[in-house]
Amino acid sequence: xxxxxxxxxxxxxxxxxxxxxxxxxxxxxxxxxxxxxxxxxxxxxxxxxxxxxxxxxxxxxxxxxxxxxxxxxxxxxxxxxxxxxxxxxxxxxxxxxxxxxxxxxxxxxxxxxxxxxxxxxxxxxxxxxxxxxxxxxxxxxxxxxxxxxxxxxxxxxxxxxxxxxxxxxxxxxx
Numbered sequence: 001x002x003x004x005x006x007x008x009x010x011x012x013x014x015x016x017x018x019x020x021x022x023x024x025x026x027x028x029x030x031x032x033x034x035x036x037x038x039x040x041x042x043x044x045x046x047x048x049x050x051x052x053x054x055x056x057x058x059x060x061x062x063x064x065x066x067x068x069x070x071x072x073x074x075x076x077x078x079x080x081x082x083x084x085x086x087x088x089x090x091x092x093x094x095x096x097x098x099x100x101x102x103x104x105x106x107x108x109x110x111x112x113x114x115x116x117x118x119x120x121x122x123x124x125x126x127x128x129x130x131x132x133x134x135x136x137x138x139x140x141x142x143x144x145x146x147x148x149x150x151x152x153x154x155x156x157x158x159x160x161x162x163x164x165x166x167x168x169x170x171x172x173x174x
Contacts, residue, residue: 006051013041023061026131027144048145050128060144061129066105066122067098067162068132074098099163104156122162123154136169 005012016024016037024030028047030037052059064072074097107124109117127138128149139150154165 011046015041020132022131023129026137027061027129027142050145050147050149052126052128052149054126059126059128062125062127062132062138064126064132065107065124066103067095068123068125070098071095095166099159099166107153109151109153117153120156121153122156123152123165126151138169 014024014028014030015034016030016032017034018024021030021032024037025032030040049060052063054063057063062068104120104122105124106120107117108115109124125132125138126149128142128144130139130142130144131137138152142148142150152169154162157165
């Protein structure tokens, strides 16, 4: 849907009814109250937002591989986690599981026709928005319409090092 809208005059309205609503709340400033959010949509304010593309996938907020993608997949697909009422539990338990068991991925990152990174990772994020997963403030000062994307690549580390970097990322101290 997003790539199709890029070449039209149509606008995309986002009503924050998901599990964390990171893009809507942190990047667009949408109200948490669904009725107020609907009124904000009907207000008619339109803004331009950068769209990222990785191969054939487009994203507005974040693109993740490794631990990030596994946590999201488990939180939404695993029968136990997806029924948890609090997002802290829905994402927290898979996070702990993935810190211990995450498979290592071999990646090659090319941006603007230049090799940026090649190696083994357990975590990769390319982000435009300010926050992901309700806890990870990757880009607090970021601007979703400045034409720039940021990224984090964490190579293969042991459990203690993974936990150390995860805490730094959650605090925005990296």
